[in-house]
Amino acid sequence: MQLPLKPDQVLKDALDFNRKITHGLMTLREVGDVAVGTAPKEAVYREDKLVLYRYRPSVDKPAKTPLLIVYALVNRPYMTDLQEDRSIIRNLLDHGEDVYLIDWGYPDGADRFLELDDYINRYLHHCVQFICKAHGLRKINLLGICQGGTFSLCYSALHPERVANLVTMVTPVDFHTPNNTLSDWARELDVDQLVDTVGNVPGELLNWSFLSLKPFRLTGQKYADLADIMDDPDKLRNFLRMEKWIFDSPDQAGEAFRQFIKYFYQQNRLVTGGLEIGGRAVSLDQVTVPVLNVYATEDHLVPPESSMALEKHVGTRDYTTIAFPGGHIGIYVSGRSQKEVPPAIASWLQERSR
Amino acid sequence: MTGMKDSADAWTQVWMDAQKQYLDTWMRLSGESREWPGTRSPFAWGGTSPWSEPLQQWSRLMTQALPRDSRDISTRLFDLGKSYLGMGETFWHLMQQAQNLTGSTTDWQEAMKDALAAAGGLGLAKEECADPWSGLATFWGLPLNNWQRFACSISPFPGEMEKALRPDSAVQPSDMTRAMRQFLSLPPVGYTREWQEQAQEWVQHYMDYARTLQDFMRLLGTVGQRTTELFSERLAAQLKEGESLDGLRAAYNLWIDCGEEAYAEVVATPDFPHLQAQMVNSLMRLKRHEQEMVNEVMTALNMPTRQEMDTSHKRVYELQRQMSALQDTVEDLAAPQEPPGESRANREPPRARPVKRKAPASRKAVARKPAAAKRRVQPKTKKG
Numbered sequence: 001m002q003l004p005l006k007p008d009q010v011l012k013d014a015l016d017f018n019r020k021i022t023h024g025l026m027t028l029r030e031v032g033d034v035a036v037g038t039a040p041k042e043a044v045y046r047e048d049k050l051v052l053y054r055y056r057p058s059v060d061k062p063a064k065t066p067l068l069i070v071y072a073l074v075n076r077p078y079m080t081d082l083q084e085d086r087s088i089i090r091n092l093l094d095h096g097e098d099v100y101l102i103d104w105g106y107p108d109g110a111d112r113f114l115e116l117d118d119y120i121n122r123y124l125h126h127c128v129q130f131i132c133k134a135h136g137l138r139k140i141n142l143l144g145i146c147q148g149g150t151f152s153l154c155y156s157a158l159h160p161e162r163v164a165n166l167v168t169m170v171t172p173v174d175f176h177t178p179n180n181t182l183s184d185w186a187r188e189l190d191v192d193q194l195v196d197t198v199g200n201v202p203g204e205l206l207n208w209s210f211l212s213l214k215p216f217r218l219t220g221q222k223y224a225d226l227a228d229i230m231d232d233p234d235k236l237r238n239f240l241r242m243e244k245w246i247f248d249s250p251d252q253a254g255e256a257f258r259q260f261i262k263y264f265y266q267q268n269r270l271v272t273g274g275l276e277i278g279g280r281a282v283s284l285d286q287v288t289v290p291v292l293n294v295y296a297t298e299d300h301l302v303p304p305e306s307s308m309a310l311e312k313h314v315g316t317r318d319y320t321t322i323a324f325p326g327g328h329i330g331i332y333v334s335g336r337s338q339k340e341v342p343p344a345i346a347s348w349l350q351e352r353s354r
Numbered sequence: 355m356t357g358m359k360d361s362a363d364a365w366t367q368v369w370m371d372a373q374k375q376y377l378d379t380w381m382r383l384s385g386e387s388r389e390w391p392g393t394r395s396p397f398a399w400g401g402t403s404p405w406s407e408p409l410q411q412w413s414r415l416m417t418q419a420l421p422r423d424s425r426d427i428s429t430r431l432f433d434l435g436k437s438y439l440g441m442g443e444t445f446w447h448l449m450q451q452a453q454n455l456t457g458s459t460t461d462w463q464e465a466m467k468d469a470l471a472a473a474g475g476l477g478l479a480k481e482e483c484a485d486p487w488s489g490l491a492t493f494w495g496l497p498l499n500n501w502q503r504f505a506c507s508i509s510p511f512p513g514e515m516e517k518a519l520r521p522d523s524a525v526q527p528s529d530m531t532r533a534m535r536q537f538l539s540l541p542p543v544g545y546t547r548e549w550q551e552q553a554q555e556w557v558q559h560y561m562d563y564a565r566t567l568q569d570f571m572r573l574l575g576t577v578g579q580r581t582t583e584l585f586s587e588r589l590a591a592q593l594k595e596g597e598s599l600d601g602l603r604a605a606y607n608l609w610i611d612c613g614e615e616a617y618a619e620v621v622a623t624p625d626f627p628h629l630q631a632q633m634v635n636s637l638m639r640l641k642r643h644e645q646e647m648v649n650e651v652m653t654a655l656n657m658p659t660r661q662e663m664d665t666s667h668k669r670v671y672e673l674q675r676q677m678s679a680l681q682d683t684v685e686d687l688a689a690p691q692e693p694p695g696e697s698r699a700n701r702e703p704p705r706a707r708p709v710k711r712k713a714p715a716s717r718k719a720v721a722r723k724p725a726a727a728k729r730r731v732q733p734k735t736k737k738g
Contacts, residue, residue: 004589004599007449013602014442021435028424112664113671122678129685181621188631190638197638197645199664216613223434224606226427243427 017227024230031233034240037078039090041101045130049105052127055093062098065164065353066131066140069101070124070155072147073256074206076248077103079332080145082241086333091342097349102127102148107253112199114253116260117278120154128155128162139164141349146170146302146328150264153310154277157286165352167292167345170328172302173284174309176268181213182301186265195254203249210246213300242333271313284310290318292348294341299328320348441609442602534561552647559640566636570629573620580616585609 045052069089071077080101081089092099102124107114131140139162144152149171156163175183194201211218229235269275275282291314295307304323311319322344324331331337534557542550588608592598599605620626649659 004593005445005449005602005605007446010442010446010449010602014439017438017602018435021431025428025431028428031424033424109663110667110670113668118675122675184627185630188628188635190631190635193635193638193642197642199660214614215617216610219430220434220437221607221610223427223430224438224603226431227434240424240427247426 017224020227020230024227024236027230027233027236031237031240034237034244036083036241036244037081038084039081039087039093044100044134045127047123047126049107049111050123050127051103051105052130053101053103055089055099055101057098058090058093059096061096062093063096063350063353064098064135065137065349066098066100066135067092067167067349068127068131068140068142069099070142070144070148070152071102071104072145073104073119073252074147074249076245076250077101079245079329082245082333083238086238086338088332088338088342091338092346095343095346097346100127100131104250106250107200108251109199112254115255115278116151116154116263119256120151121158121278121280124151124155125159125162128159132162138162141165141167143167143169143345144171147172147260150270153270153284153287153314154275154282156289157282157284158277158280160286160288163289165290165292165349166287167294167348168307168310169294169341170296170299170302170307170331171293171310172264172306173313174268174271174306175265176271177303177305177309180303180306182209183265185209186261189261189266191258191261191266195258199254200251201254201257203251206252207247207249210301242329271309283315284313285315288315288317290320290352291316292320292322292345294322294324294331294345296324296326296328296331298326298330301328318352438602438606441606445602445605531561552643552650556640556643556647559636559643563633563636563640566629566632570633573625573629577613577616577620580619581609581613584612584616588612 040056041053042056043051044054069077069080071080081087084090089099089101104119104123128140128142132138141164142152142156144150144166146169149168150173152166152168153171153173156166226236226239229239263269263275267274270282270284273283291310293307293310295302295304297304299307308321311321322341324337324341326334326337331341538554538557540550540554542548542554585608588611589599599608645660649661652659
C-alpha cells in the first residue's frame with residue numbers, strides 16, 4: 001500500500017529541522033539586536049509624548065508642499081521606514097517629497113483621558129500648524145495610514161483649510177462590511193467596562209486580537225519558515241525587524257480607545273452619520289480636498305471593501321484609487337510595493353501641485 | 355558572557371554530534387533487524403524523548419547567550435521545534451501502522467483518523483490533551499498564551515488558579531469549584547458580613563469568568579477535531595491521485611492549511627465573537643470588583659488609591675486642554691486675516707457628488723487618472 005510519507009524520511013526531516021534551529025540560533029546570536037528606522041530625520045516639534053519628525057530631503061528641490069504622515073495609534077510608525085530597502089519614506093523622499101512623520105509615543109497612566117479630540121484637533125492640528133508656519137504655507141498634504149487614515153479623514157473634514165491633498169492608505173472607512181473579523185469581534189465587547197477597569201488598554205490585548213485572526217500561520221508556520229532562512233543573516237535581520245514591529249504595541253489611551261471602538265467599530269458613524277469629535281460634527285461629505293485612496297486587495301485587517309467605501313461617501317470631486325495586490329503588511333514592505341506605491345503617491349501629489 | 359558563549363558553543367557541538375550519531379545508529383539497527391522502518395519509535399527510545407529533552411536543555415543555555423531582541427523568538431522557535439518533533443513522532447507511528455494495512459485508501463484514512471484522535475491531534479501527547487492550554491499551546495497556542503498572560507497581568511491571582519477551577523470531567527466539578535460553591539452558600543453574618551459579601555461576589559465573578567473561558571476553549575477544541583478531519587480527507591485525496599507528501603514539512607504545511615480553514619469556519623459562527631466578548635467582559639467584571647475591594651482596603655489604611663490617581667490625572671488633563679485651547683485662541687487672534695477669496699473657497703459647501711465608477715482591484719497597482727475617473731464631471735480647478 002502506498003504511504004503518504006516514508007518513516008525514514010520523517011526521521012530525517014525531523015532531524016534536519018532540529019539542525020536548522022541549532023545552526024540558526026548561532027546565527028541569531030551573531031546578528032545581535034536590529035535597528036529600525038534608517039532614514040535620517042530630526043525631531044522638530046514635541047508635545048506631551050508626541051514627537052514630530054522631519055526627514056532630510058534627498059533631492060535638491062523637494063516639493064513645496066510638505067507631506068505629513070499620520071500613522072495609527074496601534075503599533076509603531078517605523079513600519080514606514082523599516083529598513084533601507086524597505087522604506088516608504090525613503091522612496092517618497094527619493095521622489096521629491098518633503099516628509100514629516102508623527103510619532104504618537106507610548107501612552108501611560110497620565111494619558112488615560114486623552115480623547116479622539118485631543119489626537120485630531122490638538123496633536124495633529126498642532127503638527128499641521130507647526131509645518132504650515134515653518135514653510136510659510138496655509139495648507140499641507142496628509143498621508144494617513146490605517147487608523148491614521150481615519151484620523152486624517154476626520155481632520156480633513158474638520159480643518160479643510162489646512163489640507164491641500166489627502167492620501168489614505170489601508171484605511172478603514174465602513175466598519176460594517178462583510179468579512180470584517182475585527183469589527184465582528186468588537187461588537188459585543190463592553191468597552192465601557194474595559195476602559196473603566198484597565199484605564200489604558202494594554203497593547204498585549206490588541207496583539208492577542210491580531211494574532212487570533214490567523215493563529216496557525218502567525219504563531220506556527222511563520223516560525224517554521226524562519227527555520228528555513230536562519231542561516232542567512234540578512235534574511236534573519238529582516239525577519240527580526242518585522243517581528244520587533246509586530247510585538248511593539250503601545251498601550252492605547254483609554255478614552256480615545258473607548259471612542260474609537262464605540263463610534264467606529266460598533267456604531268459605524270463615519271458612514272451612518274452622527275460622528276462628533278470635540279463637539280463638532282464630522283461627515284465625509286465635508287472632505288472636499290483631492291483624495292487618493294490606496295488599499296490592499298488581500299488585507300485581512302482592513303478588508304478592501306471597508307476602504308473602498310470611501311468613494312461612495314466622500315465629498316470630493318477629485319477622487320482616485322490604487323488597488324495594491326497584497327496584504328496589510330505587504331503594502332509597506334514588499335518589494336513590489338516599494339516600486340509601485342510611493343512613486344504613484346508622489347506622482348499623484350505632484351500632478352496636483354502644478 | 356564569554357564563558358556563557360563558549361559553553362553554549364561546546365554544548366551545541368556535542369548535541370549536534372549526538373543527533374547525527376543517533377540517526378546513524380537507528381538507521382543501521384533498523385536495517386540489520388530487517389524490520390524496516392523499525393519497531394521501536396526513534397522519537398521515544400527507552401520511554402524518553404532523545405531529542406526534545408536535550409533540545410529543551412540546550413535552549414535554556416542558549417537563550418541566555420542571545421541578544422535581548424532575539425530571546426522571545428528563540429522561545430517561540432523552541433516551542434515550535436517541540437511540536438514539530440511531536441508531529442514527527444505521530445507521523446512515524448502512523449506510517450508504521452499503515453504499512454500493515456492491506457486494504458483500500460479508506461482503511462488507511464480510518465486508521466489515520468483513529469491515530470490522530472488517540473494523539474489528540476498532530477504534535478500533541480495524549481496526556482497533554484486533558485489540559486486544553488498545553489494542547490493548544492503547541493501549534494496555535496500563542497494567542498491563547500497571550501490571553502493567559504494578559505489575564506494574569508491584570509489579576510493578583512496566579513494563572514494556575516484557573517486550572518484548579520476546571521472540572522475534572524464534563525459533569526464532575528473540581529475540588530476547588532466545590533470549595534467555592536460551599537463558600538458561596540455560607541450566609542453572611544457578624545461584624546465581617548460586608549466583607550464576606552464582597553468576597554462571595556468576587557467568587558461568583560471568578561466562577562463566571564472560569565466558565566466563559568472554558569466555553570471558549572471548548573469551542574476552540576472543535577477546531578482541532580475539524581482540522582484532523584480535513585487533514586485526513588486531503589491526504590486521502592492525494593493518495594488516490596497517486597501523490598505522496600514531499601516530506602514532513604509538506605505534511606506540516608498541509609496541517610496548517612487545514613487548521614486555518616477549520617478555524618475560519620468556527621470564527622464565522624455567531625458563537626465565536628459572542629463567547630470571545632463574554633470572556634473579555636467577564637474578566638473585566640472580575641477585575642473591576644477586585645479594584646473596588648482593594649480601594650476599600652487602601653482607604654482604610656489611609657493610602658492613595660487608583661481612583662484618586664485617576665481624579666488627579668483627569669484634573670491635570672482638563673487644565674492642559676483649557677490651556678491648549680487658550681493658546682490656540684491667542685494664536686488665531688494674532689494671525690493675519692486670510693484673503694477673502696480664499697476664505698470663500700474654503701467655506702464652500704460640499705457640492706452634489708457625481709456618479710463614481712467602481713474601482714476594481716487591478717493586477718498591478720496603477721493610480722486611476724482623475725480625468726478618466728471623473729469623465730462625467732466637470733474638471734475641477736485646483737486652487738479654488
